[in-house]
Amino acid sequence: MLIPAALVGLFCLIYSAATLDSDTISRDICTKNITMCPRCDKYCDYWNLNESCMYSKIQHFIDNPATIFFAVFMSFWSTLYLELWKRYSAEITHRWGLTGFDLQAEPPRPEYLLRLANAKKKNSPSIILSFTLAFFWTLIALAVVLGVVVYRMSYMTSDLFYKDKTSYRIYVVPVTAALMNLVFIFVLNSIYDRLAGWLTEMELQRTQTEFDDSLALKIYMFQFVNYYSSIFYVAFFKGKFVGYPSKYNKIFGYRQEECNPGGCLMELTIQLAIIMVGNQAVNTILEMVVPLLMKMYQTFKITTGLEKADAEEDTLITCNQWTEDYKLSHFESHSLFSEYLEMVLQYGFVTIFVTAFPLAPLFALINNVLEMRLDAKKFIKYYRRPVPQRVKNIGVWYPILAIVGRIAVVSNAFIIAFSSHFIPKLVYMLKVSEDHTDEGFLEFTLATFNTSDFPSRTAPVMPSFNASTCRYPEYRNPPNVADPALKYKRPLIYWHILAARLAFIVVYQNLVAFVMTVVEWTIPDVSRKLNDRIKREAYRTNETIIKYETERAREKHSQARKRDSLISGITIYHDANGDISEDQPRSNRSTIYYDSGDNG
Template sequence: MSAVSVLSVRLPVCPSISTSIYLSITPSLSSNQVSDDRKTYFVKIHAPWEVLATYADVLKIKVPFKENDIPYCFFIQDIPMDWLFTPFRLPDHVMNPEPDYFTSPFNKGKIDFFLIDDKETFFPPSVRNRIVYYILARCPYHKTDREDKKGIKRLLNNGTYGSAFPLHDSRYWKPSRDSNSESERFNLYKHWAQFFSFFKEQPLNLIRKYYGEKIGIYFAWLGFYTEMLFFAAVVGLICFLYGLFTFDDNVWSKEICSEEIGGNIIMCPLCDKKCGYWKLNSTCNSSWQSHMFDNVGTVFFAIFMGIWVTLFLEFWKRRQARLEYEWDLVDFEEEQQQLQLRPEYETKCTSRRLNRVTQMEPYLPVTSQCARTFLSGATVIFWISLIIACIIGVIAYRLAVYAAFASIMKDSPTNNIHMVGSLITPQLATSVTASCINFVIIMILNLMYERVAIWITDMEIPKTHLEYENKLTVKMFLFQFVNYYSSCFYVAFFKGKFVGHPGDYIYMFGWSKLRNEECDPGGCLIELTTQLVIVMSGKQVWGNVQEALVPWVMNRWGSRKARSHPESRYSRWEQDHDLQNFGHLGLFYEYLEMVIQFGFITLFVASFPLAPLLALLNNIIEVRVDAWKFTTQFRRPVASKAHSIGAWQEILNGVAVLSVVTNVTFTSDMIPRLVYMYAYSNDLSMKGYINNSLSVFNISGFSEDNRPDDGESPGWFNSSVITTCRYRDYRYPSGHEKEYSHTMQFWHILAAKLAFIIIMEHVAFMVKFFVAWMIPDVPSEVKARIKRERYLIQEYLHNYEVFFPA
């Protein structure tokens, strides 16, 4: 029996369709290849050895010619206490389904040069189905004087064929019927796709053998990212515990909570009319909560994450270089993808011109291309503006409902900090509800824009599939970047910065009913943490449920009738046909999800040190959900090559650079506290910091529009006794020659923040470049193996030509 790569092609009932698909490979159509509905027919494409060998030569597929003779310890040193890692390991036949060989591009004229034990198994399944699909993608089906129509992709696009896919090798829950060989799909399900294997290593070589290099690279990157998250999660947890266990050293929170200090500080209203005066100790709980995330350990963690992200990207380059060699991708270039035109491009572009590489080819006129690009750019700008408008709407909601919450909660027992009622403040209620509304808006806009992004990318008519993916990647990431992060940027860098001062407040768009928000005396960090937790956690939970549930429900519904038939009547091709199709953008969405998560744990991680821990837990589940989905819920995708994660690498680099800036400038009160301790404290302690950080305003200076309505202030407030209130700022009091202008301490703090930003950015970037210089992208042992392999190829070919002349 010759080597076979099975490709099932679903055809609609059409008498004019011949059983020959215009291939030199003759398909077979028998009665048992008609589906249960008697309307769908299946054609099996069979590739014998001669065809496989010919196209392996054409595609320069690398095959083994000699066993590896480099000692194992040459490139991987023995690990001390190796037995500790035994529980995490898989059987060797699963981790390494093939021996380690030196490889060389296949040459059909030098068959004896290669290690061919059995022609039936010489080419792995992923290579066989890639060759067959390569043939189908170039097979002509209509020829005229003006053009040649060719390719299964065009036929799928115009509806001539319903689907085309390679078959899985067996049912995923059953071993192979052949007792001499194991089912690769069964091994993947047993050792990789089950959730209880979450602590096991991934069988990357088996994934690559079964699904191809492109999917293998994705799971290698996801696994490596998850491993690196472990270190960030541990350090983040330590920083969080440091904040938790240093409550007793938190002097400023003690001052806020004490009846003598915080209980005697009367704060100015936080909104007009509906907000009354309040005591500082009512924010006791939020002050303690802020300390868990805003402490000295947080600054250290921000510096650590700047170094971590650099190490992650550099070590991934090294890991990628190893995979490039091990998977024979060192000399791989995506020239074929760059030369192969998309069927949609050939269909819509009627003009033709001379190409020095491909000769006559269709092309899109420059005027049409410019018009389409302009319309595409305008559409992207419109949708980004729509996001910004939605964020402004959420901000307006926060400003409007804060007054309502303040009015409702004015009678809550805030004087006793131990009572449950004091845990729910107007600030917290506003923040949580606004974050939930923002998350719903994000998800709705995502669903809408996903279709818009595909539509405008199709409208641009990209020339190749690679160009199509790159254009779509930029559009989707740019949109999701603004969609997911804009609300966090608002809280981190804008909220509380442009509020003015009592008697001269700043209003949103100048509308007197929307006074800009102020931060709590404890800062805005806890609100940023709330926003980050709700959006990040909500996205991760929703994403995992959607990825696991939607394919399962659709498969159950699609195969509901066929499942009632006995196994003998439910053929393998029908079983696979009832599974979900893994489109050419399947991995795009997987990468996009992880890159958005990467932004959350790098851009704003200083405000929530537990973010890497949440991401780690999510990714442990994500790996197994994706594995289960690929193994059980999707048709087997056509294998394709990729030597890297593509455009996502540059996006990760951009996010990493931006994270250095955001983490050293995040919303934190550490700089004002340090300035006070070293420049304004008599004993280098934090005693008196709260009183120092609050300015004084004369209540008589309130205008009628700012003054609380009658009955809004609490019962303890007596305007005849209390004549001043405090607010968060550094300004001179009433009666001073520079009344309500900024004090020198304000400018000292501003200078300290700028100095800290500049120093930290330079230190972070210096570390980044130093680490990048110290860690070469390609490990030395990989370079040695590449040189050794090239030397052997040259030597073996020379000897072959001498002893086996043509």
């Protein structure tokens, strides 16, 4: 299913490359001499907008009309994928004879029976405590993201404090922040995985399926926040509540990060690419290196005699296949759980933020092709043969995928509405531009600030040049507005743009939701061919049972008639002394049966 998504993503990239020369925003940023306001207070200097020329060109590869089409396509694709998966899952369930499998028929877990003997109360309080602690750890993940945000704000100040004149800081901050996020993600994951297992054991889940579903729900809830929170920050919060030069909204004394005049989508792409590709690369390496090292260690223990049998047991040293298999690592159920989790997280990257990273399906496809071969080698060469477990479907993972698909629709709608220039440019062309083109749109998005209005100790201390005015990316009135009370206030066009953004979100969500509902309705969960096969097999089964019962009944009836025809009886009337007499009560009658056949 990733193949068509990857091809459409490549098409969007080719379209953006073909239309780069006609992009007015990147052209104006590179050619116009516009003085921008300082990025920090006191120590930062004025800077020229053309410093972000390359950044704006790269931004066009993400923010262009093809992005809207790709977002709608991926919403349709995610629904189609889930519906086709349900059909394929039904085929597998039927093929493996699990159609009538019931979870209640699954035997209890040994750990459940062991702990149940000592349990005095129901496990409801344990479940509440378990999920409360899981929620607390999600807050810790959010706190880590907040720390990285503070680092980003402080880094911008310190970088410009040393008067670096190059523009590499535009890329250094998002790259280093994304790498820090990736490191924190792996550290928190290693801690939380053990905690989640302990919390789930505390819940007293009866069957292994119930245990796995509860564990998967807690771990994915944490992983969702751990992986996606920093990306959500860049997509929906960065640069949205900055303020303006005479009244900045500060956090811990630091000014909030501002988006480049070209937008924040480029930084969102950097963040997404590093976390997604980096996570896949690290997981692939760990999945291959760790089993190999474990096999080498196991072989080393056996060959050197470090692992010895008990003294009471007889030791048989042979060199056949089972002794070689003993050197392999034991396959645990958690190993398969990590494979599911990796695919579900990848599904989130591909769908939730695909507007900002059209190449995400392509990278996912490349990763999965390699993953299939590497997993095949891993399961065959490094692990012992696993013990199969009967399950009807993939369990709680499917509802998680369905919820992620719904979140993706809302996320892409907000990214297009608030993080791209699509809506502001559309409003500009319809209401502001006289010729209804996007010429002059860059100037429209930049507000003007009078440098004499800087608050005390916020203006540049040692500016490289004097500027009477500077520009900043906002929709605000200029300093020379007719009514002084409206100075630096929101103009009417800002509210028009906000209304257009909200209207787009409503229309986009309802349109996509309608398409998704139609897809779900038109594609049945079980294919007609499989449904006919199930009915035909049920019919044949019933016919076989009826035929067998009919033959069995006929055989019993035939045996009964044969017995009646071969057996006759005579009634003898006798008294209490045994003398034969016909004048006796019925209690003194005896019937003697004899075989009247040839052997009588």
